[in-house]
Amino acid sequence: MYRYDEFDHAFVKARVAQFRDQVERRLSGEIDEAQFKPLRLMNGVYLQLHAYMLRIAIPYGTLASRQLRMLAHIARTYDKGYGHFTTRQNLQFHWPALKDVPQILELLASVEMHCIQTSGNCIRNVTADHLAGAAADEVADPRPYAEILRQWSSLHPEFSYLPRKFKIAVTGAERDRAAVQVYDIGLHLKKDAAGRLGFAVYVGGGLGRTPIIAKKIHDFVPEEDLLSYTTAILRVYNLYGRRDNKWKARIKILVHELGAEAFAAQVEKEFVELQESTLKLPDEDLNAIQAYFAPPTLPARPEGDALVAREAAVNSGFAAWLNRNVHTHRNPDYASVTVSLKGIGEVPGDISADQMDAVADLAEAYACDEIRVSHEQNLILPHVARANLKAVYDRLIEIGLATPNAGLVTDIICCPGLDYCALANARSIPVAQQIAERFADQRRQEEIDDLKIKMSGCINACGHHHVGHIGILGVEKKGAELYQVTLGGSGDENTAIGDIIGRGFGPDEIVDAVETIIETYLVHRLDTSETFLAAYRRLGPAPFKEALYGSEAKAA
Amino acid sequence: MKMLAANRLSDGEAVWLAADGNWVDEISHAETVRDKDGEERLLAAGRDATGRNEVVDAELVDVEIIDGFIRPIRLRERIRAAGPSIHPELGKQAKKSAVTLA
Numbered sequence A: 001m002y003r004y005d006e007f008d009h010a011f012v013k014a015r016v017a018q019f020r021d022q023v024e025r026r027l028s029g030e031i032d033e034a035q036f037k038p039l040r041l042m043n044g045v046y047l048q049l050h051a052y053m054l055r056i057a058i059p060y061g062t063l064a065s066r067q068l069r070m071l072a073h074i075a076r077t078y079d080k081g082y083g084h085f086t087t088r089q090n091l092q093f094h095w096p097a098l099k100d101v102p103q104i105l106e107l108l109a110s111v112e113m114h115c116i117q118t119s120g121n122c123i124r125n126v127t128a129d130h131l132a133g134a135a136a137d138e139v140a141d142p143r144p145y146a147e148i149l150r151q152w153s154s155l156h157p158e159f160s161y162l163p164r165k166f167k168i169a170v171t172g173a174e175r176d177r178a179a180v181q182v183y184d185i186g187l188h189l190k191k192d193a194a195g196r197l198g199f200a201v202y203v204g205g206g207l208g209r210t211p212i213i214a215k216k217i218h219d220f221v222p223e224e225d226l227l228s229y230t231t232a233i234l235r236v237y238n239l240y241g242r243r244d245n246k247w248k249a250r251i252k253i254l255v256h257e258l259g260a261e262a263f264a265a266q267v268e269k270e271f272v273e274l275q276e277s278t279l280k281l282p283d284e285d286l287n288a289i290q291a292y293f294a295p296p297t298l299p300a301r302p303e304g305d306a307l308v309a310r311e312a313a314v315n316s317g318f319a320a321w322l323n324r325n326v327h328t329h330r331n332p333d334y335a336s337v338t339v340s341l342k343g344i345g346e347v348p349g350d351i352s353a354d355q356m357d358a359v360a361d362l363a364e365a366y367a368c369d370e371i372r373v374s375h376e377q378n379l380i381l382p383h384v385a386r387a388n389l390k391a392v393y394d395r396l397i398e399i400g401l402a403t404p405n406a407g408l409v410t411d412i413i414c415c416p417g418l419d420y421c422a423l424a425n426a427r428s429i430p431v432a433q434q435i436a437e438r439f440a441d442q443r444r445q446e447e448i449d450d451l452k453i454k455m456s457g458c459i460n461a462c463g464h465h466h467v468g469h470i471g472i473l474g475v476e477k478k479g480a481e482l483y484q485v486t487l488g489g490s491g492d493e494n495t496a497i498g499d500i501i502g503r504g505f506g507p508d509e510i511v512d513a514v515e516t517i518i519e520t521y522l523v524h525r526l527d528t529s530e531t532f533l534a535a536y537r538r539l540g541p542a543p544f545k546e547a548l549y550g551s552e553a554k555a556a
Numbered sequence B: 001m002k003m004l005a006a007n008r009l010s011d012g013e014a015v016w017l018a019a020d021g022n023w024v025d026e027i028s029h030a031e032t033v034r035d036k037d038g039e040e041r042l043l044a045a046g047r048d049a050t051g052r053n054e055v056v057d058a059e060l061v062d063v064e065i066i067d068g069f070i071r072p073i074r075l076r077e078r079i080r081a082a083g084p085s086i087h088p089e090l091g092k093q094a095k096k097s098a099v100t101l102a
């Protein structure tokens, strides 16, 4: 894992001291809200419906146990005993007092964490595949590159006042678990014919009011050119991106309006200027960063398979969990484990302070001290010996985090919505809870198989609803909550934006509507191997419309 | 009918302006006004309190009185007055029975 060097420590410490002073001046009335608001946002402090909210960056979703324990401590001491993991691999506290934030930041700094660039029109926390460094299908670990991007983009003077916020995601595997095609820049790490590492570069993806899938503008940028090529993209955006209209200011609009080819040509022009500059990554620097992410030593544990088979034969709960929440590791004696934060009826992505401590203990005892946050709002223990899976499972059962539902219908991505968020139009969490309760039966979930429901409480789409197999968007109509449904979206290597299926549903209708959609799929699928998404792509919206709206659909 | 809502500067707590000029954290104690003059008076008090750095984001909120209880018209403001609907044990609803989302 990356460890702060002297420069990082000094930089974060100075920033904490600066914000402490700013908060003091605000509380004493020396500066007003208009002056203070941009300063607090630069430090991740938002104001929501009930209180302030503090957004903490978790670079590329990687946490050490001591960091998770510190988050638990902060949750207990300065918040209401829990935290919320977001689709951006960040953690949000929903109740901190402004006067306590400097102290919280100081505690975070002591474990090499901060809230810098979790808000504002700058380059935000860089996200990555949550199975990075562990997945069997990976070409190389994407995190060293995410870390290089993090260092380069932190307080980058040229890119601190972009037209709009800017998000970068990196994946190192063919199977895209980082949703790179809905990012401002998506980087897909790969090898060329000669075995060199480099990136396919996607630009201009995004959700929100105008969902657009990113365009691939380069098939292979060699790794040493990562920063020069990224800088070239940012320069073109910084120069031509619109600043006159917030809704047209993201890079996706620029790429769309210019056309991907013209945009790529502009980038190329900048890149030629920059390619041989100081931005070229020297081998030593690359190696130095890569060394931080050296794979952990994993002793041979060949006894794992037999142990797992024996336990699974007599424990159906364990077998279900193995089936859904345990993922193939590059080392056959090991596995990666999804710690589900989607217990039936729980708040998606929420975790209590006690659970944080317990997961930290588990990671320390069984998972090389590492925890990952997935954009699907679960935690991952990336390196667990198969021989220890049962012990991990038993402990997760004790702390209520062993729901065997990874990738199933109850593993719902859901933004905080109107229960917390000042921008929301409708609640999202209660709908997610009701859907989970409706489909709680494990056998039924398994029969439905892979199905991703994603939900947002407003068009900003923090819950990625556009790329849900079933997407749900909360809107406000005549003062009441209404839920629009999209079908057929997907946020992986075959990214697609879902189709709006028809008129929306009221809070009392939406769960039934979801059930109708799923029942329609079960009736129409070719066989149990045809997933919901595959069936939708084959069938199109017609049978679903018919089932949802009946004669209304025919008349329309 | 309207009342004035804001967030307290120091901790962000949602608060409303009461008739005695204090900011209260339960809407049952908030002052409601029925006409433009009343609204102006609330807004002026809000500007003063903002100037004194007591609160931020002061804004008028539509309310009605039902069975003697103040009820914000918009769900957003009802949730603000009660707390997250998913956590009845958190927020103002935890200590007050009069505030409901209904």
Ligand code: SF4
Pocket (backbone or CB within 6 Å): A415, A416, A417, A418, A421, A422, A423, A424, A425, A456, A457, A458, A459, A460, A461, A462, A463
């Ligand atoms: S999608 Fe909208 S409601 Fe949900 S968290 Fe984002 S801004 Fe808030």
